[in-house]
Amino acid sequence: MSATKKGQGQLCVLILAAGQGTRMESTIPKVLHHVGGRPMLFYVLRIANALKPGSIGIVVGHEAGQVKAAATDMLKSVGIGRPLQAILQKKPLGSGNAVLEALPFLKKFKTAMVMCGDTPLLTYESIYNLFLTHEQLKGQATLLTARLANPKGYGRIVRGALGEVQRIVEESVASPKELALTEVNSGAYCFEVDALVQGLKEIGAKGPKKEHFLTDVMEAIRGKGGRIHAYTSSNSEEIQGINNRAQLSAAERVLNKRMLERLMISGVTIRDPQSTHVDADVEIGQDTVIYPGTILRGHTKIGRMCRIGPFTHIEDTQIGNECEVRFSYVIQARLLEKTSVGPFAHIRPESIIGPRARVGNFTEVKASKIGFGSKVNHLSYIGDADIAEDVNIGAGTITCNYDGKEKHKTTIGAKAFIGSNVNLIAPVKIGRGAKVAAGSTVTEDVPDDALAIARARQVNKT
Ligand code: UD1
Ligand code: CA
DSSP states (O other): OOHHHHHTTTEEEEEEEOOOOGGGOOSSOGGGSEETTEEHHHHHHHHHHHTOOSEEEEEEBTBHHHHHHHHHHHHHHTTOOOOEEEEEOSSOOOHHHHHHHTHHHHTTOSEEEEEETTOTTOOHHHHHHHHHHHHHHTOSEEEEEEEOSSOTTSOEEEEOTTSOEEEEEOGGGOOHHHHTOOEEEEEEEEEEHHHHHHHHTTOOEETTTTEEOGGGHHHHHHHTTOOEEEEEOSOGGGGOOOOSHHHHHHHHHHHHHHHHHHHHHTTOEESOGGGOEEOTTOEEOTTOEEOSSEEEESSOEEOSSOEEOSSEEEESOEEOTTOEEOSOEEESOEEOTTOEEOSSEEEOTTOEEOSSOEEEETEEEESOEEOTTOEEEESOEEESEEEOTTOEEOTTOEEEOBOSSOBOOEEEOTTOEEOTTOEEESSEEEOTTOEEOTTOEEOSOBOTTOEEOOSOOOOOOO
16 A cells, blocks of 8 residues: 555644754754755655655744745755645644644544654655554554664653553653663654544643653553554664754764765765765766765766866856866856866856866856866966857966956957966957967957057066
8 A cells, every 4th residue: 555545635744843952052943954955854844745645734833934934945946846734833842732733734634644853864765664554553653663772862662561562751751761771762653643632632741841742642542442553663873863963963974874875876986985975965977986075065966977076065066077176166156078177276156167178276267157178277266257168368367357346247259368467357358369468457358369468568677
């Protein structure tokens, strides 16, 4: 049975994301903290959507407007048209209270998958298996659990003599014997909505903060004759929740490792996975080699047979096949086929370079086009320029694009040759095949094939 067939109209997903996230010590709502280049809530939403439920609800409270808006954006950014229903939890009275606030939403469905917004490592496979276990065993509630060598911080699963799940005990109220249990609650559950509604009526405030624990609903459901089952994941890593920054960095490591493994399996060489960081949306083609100390962020796409790094940061950039980028910083740019950048280049937004172009050391390029086969090899600033094909820009050339108030454009025609240490005072046009003598400060357009010399003649005084 698939979630699709059974689920449509009968299954909903409820994501709990109203908590303050106190332990993050942050002004940013916890579920919006980034991990693997996306807010942690994104990963939970993506799984929720993949279940193809009748509806997705999200309980918001702390910074409700901000969380709701961000969640809506996240769904859009991955092309999900499924509507998201935000439910407001008026006061942060615990996960049980959060679900209670969502009852009007839940009651429209037979089955509810409840997930926490702070568990970005969960896999679709496990959540789907949780759903299948729930459907097959026909209990009132099914939990996703895992065994942890160090269960500290998690609710512990208490099982009976026959191995049946009896209840979940929160760490803050657990006995020493219960604290020694190593099977923990992931915070993801599948419920029959009727049983959940009945159970929630029974639970009271508990713990140091007088909260309603959703986990207490298990005992309440059993008390009414209901059955609780568990699907235990063999991948204990995936159930890790994020409550503080140390756990955030641990999750970052896990997501990065998964991403690098996926890339390596698909034919990308990663020389040093320990020092390579790749965000969740990055794509890399076959036989590309990533050298140590490389960070690939955002919506970056790299083609086949490229050499990237070492010590390179590339963000929201598209790179064609057979390109090379070494020791460089590239952001929101496009490098076309067989282009080479670096070492020590800075490529800024709206730059389109190549094919077969070369930007060399200590060169900055901003909002410029550098055409086929053109070279800016050393120590230059190229801003707001349109450089055609086969142009050679000499060392130390500067496009003076800013007059203190506005930015102006420099246009350089095909096969032009700009000598070393030239200032091009924009707006200015250098014609096709034109030459500019070294050391010139060019303030007027240069016609096609002309030689411009704009510098004082040398005088030797004795
Ligand atoms: C929770 C579970 C614990 C489990 C762990 C897994 C409870 C009582 N405990 O503990 O058994 O092992 O997750 O990571 O649920 N939330 C609200 N409103 C609130 C309080 C919390 O929406 O008033 C949301 C939070 O945003 C979060 C989730 O509920 O997404 C869990 O809350 P959190 O405080 O992180 O619980 P844990 O202590 O991690
Ligand atoms: Ca948590």
